Amino acid sequence: MASNRKIILKAEYGVFAKVHWINIDSRKHGSKMFLPNPSPQEYVQQILKESSVEAKDIKAIAFIYNDGEMDTWKKAYEFRQGCYEFCQKHGIFYFNSTTIAYHNFIATLRSKVILNEGEHMTVIYAEMKGVLGTTYIRENYRWKCINIHIGYDFVPTQEWKRTFMKNYKPKRIVFMYHMPAFNFQEVIDLFKEKNSIILEFDYNFLTTACVDKILHVMGEKLIPYDIAPQCTNVYGVNLGRNNLISVTYEDILPFEKTGIIDVNPSKTVTLNARLSISHPFELVETIKLSTFKCKKVKVTLKIDANNMYDFKVEPVGAKDLCDQFEELSILKPVEKPPFSPRKVQIVFNKQECRLIFTCDNGCTHPIPDLDGLEKTPIYIAFTAETPLIGKSAKEVYRQKPDYVVFDIIKLCSTTNHDIESPKWGFTVSKEDDALMVSVQTVDGERKSTVDFLLALVIKNALKPQLMGGDKEQKWDQAEIAFEDFTPNETLKKAFISAGRLLKMNIFLNKCVRLDRTKMKL
Secondary structure: OOOOOOEEEEEEOOOOEEEEEEEOOOOOEEEEEEOOOOOHHHHHHHHHHHHOOOHHHEEEEEEEOOHHHOOOHHHHHHHHHHHHHHHHHOOOEEEEEOHHHHHHHHHHHHHOOOOOOOOEEEEEEEEEOEEEEEEEEEEOOEEEEEEEEEEOOOOOOHHHHHHHHOOOOOOEEEEEEEEEOOOHHHHHHHHOOOOOEEEOOOHHHHHHHHHHHHHHHOOOOOOOOOEOOEOOOEEEEEEOOEEEEEEOOOOEOOEEEEEEEEOOOOOEEEEEEEOOOOOOOEEEEEEEHHHOOOOEEEEEEEEOOOOOEEEEEEEEOOOOHHHHHHHOEEOOOOOOOOOOEEEEEEEEOOOEEEEEEEEOOOOEEEEOOOOOOOOEEOOEEOOOOOOEEOHHHHHHHHHOHHHEEOOHHHHOOOOOOOOOOOOOOOEEEEEOOEEEEEEEEOOEEEEEEHHHHHHHHHHHHOOOOOOOOOOOOOOOEEEEEEOOOOOOHHHHHHHHHHHHHOOOEEEEEOOOOOOHHHOOO
8 A cells, every 4th residue: 555645534324424534643634424425436436525635645445334224235235346446446445344333343442451262341332312232252362243232211220231231241341422312321320340441422533443443454553452343244145945155144254155066957056145134135146057067066155354245156177076075065055044033022012013033143133024014014804715914904904894803902902892893894702701703704704712813913923034045934932022002911811822822932021122213233
């Protein structure tokens, strides 16, 4: 890199973009906000114009960018790729990070915490109305993220603290705040333990820390407080419908996996990616094995520290096959999906439900239903052999109300069979202390317990697939939470009974994660 380049740019992309220009030697800096152009080429030109800096004077650009700003993985990747190509063309070092990763690096850099290998540290900070936390493990002389904690509607109680920390007991806690919309001192008082570190707000560090980060990544200034980069997307290499290679949020970058598979001319190898767990998989590349004349091929997937991928399927010749077998694994379908959820939560209000997954590193993700809706209307229509649930059932109600059941939460909350509503096309009765619903079906009028109807809703809520293949995730337990109301004992018993019908354990939780859309991760 040319020695006369003394400027580093920090470019934050969002609804409103912001560019910072920093002198490496003096750390003097300035900033300016602007409306960003969605084209990466135009966006980079905006950065130069707003900062009044020429490309020849720039040593590096730190692009702080959250993929959630785009609608699809393809758009997000092409945006990053366009920024990268500009930097390559002008001899500028390219660096890419997310807001949460960058802010956590600021905390580790300022606190200068170094623990023994295998020990944990948690960074807790507030921004607007959210309390965010990240737990790290000391590994290979740097920090690696192992869990992300998210809390809304902060309450200074031990119960809230236990829910937030998820049983993690770090050796050291670092507190940092940017723009809290509440008294962050209450958070500090609740979590503060011996050897805790409290970092006062310092706007300069939000900007100048990118100099330290970039110099470390470039190998010019080694920092023992660095955080290992992790993949911000989910990738899956599939052989037909079977997953061969998966890259998840838990994987450290750079990532590389290579293996050998048999050539089956009827099969294809595909690379799939998803912007986040709340988005569907997108087909990135397709390679037909019928195009190869050899018996085996080598499949390779690489993802560098800036989330740029390299995917190859190459022939393996007979001469070097033995050497390849000694060095490479034989790829077989793996059980681990490209995203491995460990906990599922269904959040109910009185008319809708929504699904939330918690992945292996503790990150929570709202999942749209099969219709792409964030919240599923709790309507069941019996106009087909298989009941319709959700949006389609609600649409059926307009034409055939006597085939549709709704207000199921209300029905499951009472033992009174005399309740009725002029909007209902079904009737309610009682048999052997069980509340029954009579509704028209394709086979005539049928009766069903309210517990059975609730079981149908739960089963439908758990249908979204995560593997990018043909297998549905199977659950033997689910957590139920309630939004905007408190369940009575009758409703709680109904959920437990519905779980028995589904042969799964149901756990009831009063805590609900509200309004995740206000927080970008």
